[in-house]
Amino acid sequence: MTRLPMVEARKVVQMLPGGAGPVTVLREVSLSLFAGDLTLLSGPSGSGKTTLLSILGCLRRPTQGTLSIMGENVTGYDAGALARVRRLRIGFVFQHYNLFPALTARENLRLALDACDWDGADPSARVEHVLAEVGLTARGEAKPAAMSGGEQQRLAIGRAIAAGAPVILADEPTSALDARNGQIVMELLTELAHRRSATVLAVTHDPRTEPYADRMVRIEDGAITQDERRKISSRLTSSRDYRHE
Numbered sequence: 001m002t003r004l005p006m007v008e009a010r011k012v013v014q015m016l017p018g019g020a021g022p023v024t025v026l027r028e029v030s031l032s033l034f035a036g037d038l039t040l041l042s043g044p045s046g047s048g049k050t051t052l053l054s055i056l057g058c059l060r061r062p063t064q065g066t067l068s069i070m071g072e073n074v075t076g077y078d079a080g081a082l083a084r085v086r087r088l089r090i091g092f093v094f095q096h097y098n099l100f101p102a103l104t105a106r107e108n109l110r111l112a113l114d115a116c117d118w119d120g121a122d123p124s125a126r127v128e129h130v131l132a133e134v135g136l137t138a139r140g141e142a143k144p145a146a147m148s149g150g151e152q153q154r155l156a157i158g159r160a161i162a163a164g165a166p167v168i169l170a171d172e173p174t175s176a177l178d179a180r181n182g183q184i185v186m187e188l189l190t191e192l193a194h195r196r197s198a199t200v201l202a203v204t205h206d207p208r209t210e211p212y213a214d215r216m217v218r219i220e221d222g223a224i225t226q227d228e229r230r231k232i233s234s235r236l237t238s239s240r241d242y243r244h245e
């Protein structure tokens with residue numbers, strides 16, 4: 001059966017201003033992402049990873065090429081229409097979590113629901129569900145400063161999935177974390193892809209993330225130089241024991 005892409009970029013070119021005139025940062029990049037896959041995007045510094053992630057996430061419009069999200073061609077959309085697509089379809093996870101420091105974990109999640117105009121069942125119940133999903137039920141009243149880096153990143157992932165976004169884009173989600181917390185975050189992203197059929201793309205420099213990849217994409221100097229599917233790692237069966245820590 002042919003799988004339809006959840007995100008499909010075709011022949012994307014991105015020019016950006018440089019000191020000596022416009023610079024081509026992405027050169028006819030085509031990339032399709034599918035539900036149930038955890039894809040890792042790697043490459044040298046300056047190769048265009050973050051630029052590509054921002055195009056796939058409808059944060060930036062490419063100079064040329066097309067982008068479809070869940071079959072909807074969003075290429076010509078204005079900023080408002082792109083914001084709607086982001087709100088409904090895409091969750092972002094950043095290296096430095098980007099949580100609201102004055103709000104508790106629960107309030108951070110509630111705010112994410114409100115920002116998405118959540119119209120599903122009882123939002124408080126949804127917040128509790130998401131807290132459980134990311135293993136933070138016992139930390140609901142904690143503010144980010146009182147949480148470990150791993151807990152903050154799990155909360156950031158909870159925020160990304162709170163309103164049910166089917167596409168998760170993560171920029172260096174483990175690089176600020178120690179090995180144990182990096183592992184927990186990768187297990188969580190894997191679980192979202194495999195058990196919830198999320199479409200997950202993570203930009204990473206971190207070799208510790210590789211065992212979790214269903215697919216590895218490499219970009220160099222603005223062009224994809226490698227795109228290979230991996231066998232499912234045995235690691236994926238490991239238990240989420242941090243729920244009980």
Ligand SMILES: Nc1ncnc2c1ncn2[C@@H]1O[C@H](COP(=O)(O)OP(=O)(O)OP(=O)(O)O)[C@@H](O)[C@H]1O
Nearest residue numbers: 016017018025043044045046047048049050051052
């Ligand atoms: N707003 C901008 N204006 C001009 N040039 C930019 C802008 N943003 C990025 N660039 C340039 O585009 C190229 C790609 O940058 P990008 O951040 O996408 O690379 P990257 O692979 O994510 O790098 P890193 O791993 O260091 O984060 C770089 O040469 C960068 O200097």
